Amino acid sequence: MTSNDLHWDDLRIFLAVARSESLSGAGKILRVDPATVGRRIARLEERMGAPLFAKSPQGYAMTDAGQRLLVHAERAEQALAGALEEVRGQPGTLSGQIRIGAPDGCANYLLPQVCMRIMQDNPDLEVQIVALPRVVNLSRREADMAIAVSPPATGRLLVQKITDYRLHLAAARSYLDHHPPIRALDDLRGHRIIGYIPDMIFDKELDYLHEIGVERVAMASNSVPVQFNWVCQGGGIGVVHDFAIPSGQGIRRILPDLISLTRSFYLIRHADDRRLERLNRFAVALCDGLKAEVQRLEAQS
Template identity: 55%
Template sequence: MDWDDLRVFLGVARSGSLAEAAKGLRLDPATLSRRIARLERAAGATLFLKSPRGYALTEAGHRLLPHAEGMEARARAGEAALAGGEALRGRVRIGAPDGIANYVLPGVAARIAGAHPGLGLDIVALPRVFDLGRREADLAVTVSPPKAGRLMVRKLCDYRLSLAARRDYLDAHPPIRTRDDLRGHRIVGYIPDMIFDADLDYLGEVGAETPGLASNSASVQLGLLRAGGGIGIVHDFMLPAAPELTRVLPDDVRLTRAYHLTRHRDAAGPLVTRVADLLAEGVRADVARLETE
């Protein structure tokens, strides 16, 4: 397979959009479409499902993704070796929702900092949208990809969420065999008028009622569930930190969302670009690892 075509594949897979990938790759969308078609012919498989919402990976696309990312990593390692393996120096601020900021980014940031002692990383954990135009952060992790502004957006990874509760809460309340059985149970969730991203409005999707215990923070919601406060939606990558919780309706309620990494086009210098690459690699690896624990 042609490496240039795999670069196009990665660009479209991460952004979920031909137009957004074209901006990042500095190619026109028609060229990208032809390159994707050429790659699909070479692979003998359809790699993307096209819909009005954008481009989504097929099963074959998901199988190809880690191999393409491996080739990308080897190419970057070669570039670093030719450049003398120069360590990164400077400071980069990363804004992120508190769930990923508390349970994924610390490990990723610690490894990056360990490899680059001259690099400083700030993690700003706030449940809101960051204004990159006003330099509130150099890089921002978002759920829904921003649509406006001079921004560069790449998809980081999909992540999964489950309905969960303490075992002793479940033992003390009526059994839950279907979604209808959620009625009457105390629900933990976001404060409805403080949901800053429509993709975080989970409860309507699972047929649950307005939360009886609510917070604008995913980490506080996890604390409420760990305290036996009720039933709520939890990121799967947070569950290893809460062994007292168990999934509820695991065969029926399993949500999927995606994280995106965004930066302003005026902050596209080599330091931020390299940190973005390292961050993306680390987040993908750690989310996949934590979700399987």
């Protein structure tokens, strides 16, 4: 096989299958028929002289040869992105599509307004927010960058702290008006508690109730907005982000002098993306915007 036998389009299809681990998933990414993706992968494997994927009912898993090709394919992808950025880029403005992955609390209560302000200054920019109650997988290119509540311990990643944020026990006035008063931690016994489904807590930093000493959760969800809606509707007491409180009606913090939690947001990016000026500039605007928005909303809570 000569260097002329392998083209960017081959690598583009290979990357889509590697990241989605299926022909149908790759077809959605590429907007082509899955059968066409399968034929292209088969031809690529024939030209490479080695199987790139192990096929099974569970999907397409990369072989050792596929893993070796992945390194070079991602480098080619980064080189092409950098070239397009330099050719198309306009000094002082951001354009093109950027996808951000984030836990659903940040994605619902912070990112919409922060990203809207960035886009007002950059009308050619397209932003996609992937809100997931789990860690976003950057290695599969689920997003260009991700926000997390704890820094990853492994991987070739760029990690920077964005800002701290605070959480408190809170409840709706409609709930507090019809239940016994809470003046001490012991008074929480007998009250209905709202929180995460224990076996679906995807990051130890989210295990708020264990830290407080609460053992039983009467109303549970893996979604922060669901928990907050329950609180707003008078369903019970929950640990609430201070930055979410202004979006509710009649939400009151409980025992703020006794129970106050602090967590942090981190921006995580692919290490190879450090050379992409467009993403660097967007990251700066995003971090500055998130820090300012957390401060603004917490001041209102």
